[in-house]
Amino acid sequence: MSTPGEVLTRFAGAWERRDAQAIADLFVPDPEFVNVTGLWWHTPKRIAMAHAFGFEKIFGNSHLEFVEEKVRMIGEEAAVVHGRWRVINQDSATGDTTDPRFGIFIFVMEKTGQGWKAVAAQNTDVVEGHESIAVVDGKSVPQSYEDSPTSRGL
Template identity: 40%
Template sequence: MTVLTPADFPRAFADAWHSRDGQRIGALFAKDADFVNVTGLWWRNRADIAQAHDYALKSFFAQTTLKPGVITTRQLGPDHAVVHCRFHLSGQLAPDGAPAGDRVTILVFVLHRTSDGWQAVTAQNTDVVPGKETHLNAGTLKAVDYRDR
């Protein structure tokens, strides 16, 4: 899949997501790319990125819709860019198979231009937790807002 501009990358990622084929997601990444998911799992090459997404897209993300929202791009020269995209995810299944609530995430992609278009060299996904400032580990990790004190 050829990505013509950095701003096209989030749509290409969502299209690959909707194919339910982890190899299509992997193809968007450089061979030695890495990806950190919302829980801190860190995949360190295209094959691992593809395998992890393939598993998720065929199980708890099998019925999801991933919609890109606000996209910003910052060129770091003619062949490198940083792209941020706010995504809306719906249709995730809970561990018991019940529907889970919708989520909003921000994915950050660092891209480089290749002869085949733009590819990600790294990506990091962060859940958006409205109204919270940080996480607190008091036996159980939970989002908190210190301004409420």
């Protein structure tokens, strides 16, 4: 990649092609990747395997697009890239199509001899109208604290 922000275009393109290896190839040989449920992968092989599973079972008919991006350079050879995303046509566990999902990806990028590569990535769902998650009866449940500064957009 010739710029750090290109990671978003490349990730979305690989997603559309259902190319799990192309996603893994965006990363350095010793990456860190945390998905929306907190699963944590430490090698490109595991990143590829997880995305291949996702394309087969969850995201086979989906469309991912980045709707907002922000790139912050850290010197000349590192950057942090944020991308707000939207996914439509995800398959549920019962085979139905789910409502659209929204989230934010963060990539830590490094300039290497082969261009820009992702060192780490973390993916987070956006749960509108909620400020936190609590565990209730063993299950994660979105929580709303009506008078919190975050619920007022501060």
